[in-house]
Amino acid sequence: MDFGPAWHDHLALVEFAYNSSYHSNIGMTPFEALYGRRCRSPLFWDKVGERQVEGPQMIQQRTDAVEMIPLPPYLSSIHDVFHVSLLRQYVADESHILHLTEVQLDQDLSYVERPLRILDRKDKMLRNKSIPLVMVQWQRRGTEEATWELESRMRAEHPELI
Template structure:
């Protein structure tokens, strides 16, 4: 079906068709799985026979017949329970002249040797600027010594 250059005008209808079509993976339509009942529409998906209207005219006819809104049902809302971990602490990020951000290492937390079959690879755990210790990562010691000798 050709929607021309205004396919996004018909996105709501495509979403409606997807949510009300049978899916083998869940054994029902997604609308039915979410709300526990079939969608009530003036459309008859089960009619068999030759279509009288095809193409963009069908889309316009269906759009007029189905009232589609970009809303959610109030029954899906739940009471918010306050939690200290939900608070975001914003820090100012310093950007370079070209508006890029380079993450810089803050300190080395640990060191270990990764032993393979016949060689050993020295690694260091690096804590990065503006990242907690839980976001530290293992990096090659040789690369960190070359790029950031001030850490050693």
């Protein structure tokens, strides 16, 4: 369909076509995925039993009628993501500055992060099993970014730490 230079006047039609088209990756139409029900067909029921197929002109007339309704003043400042009243002035903080460190790459241009030291040990108890874990501080990372790893894996891969 070629709408020429007035393509933006027909976005409602394109939106309807997209939302009512079956998508095999989700197994339904986008409208059905969002609202949990099937999209009504473009039929216009005037009275019970009477049907008239709506064409692009009828949909365009209804879209134009909706666009002519003015918004009440309390809705004019609403954004579709967040309300303007939620905006606050940014206060500078030194902790927000990211300091970049140079990364050392291996000969094959790969990067392998190596553990620096063991900070803590604990046993995680499951119903009938105990799993020994160690907290590992990684090279070029602070203690706040330490991770819990399996002690058996660390013992096998890095015996010099244990």
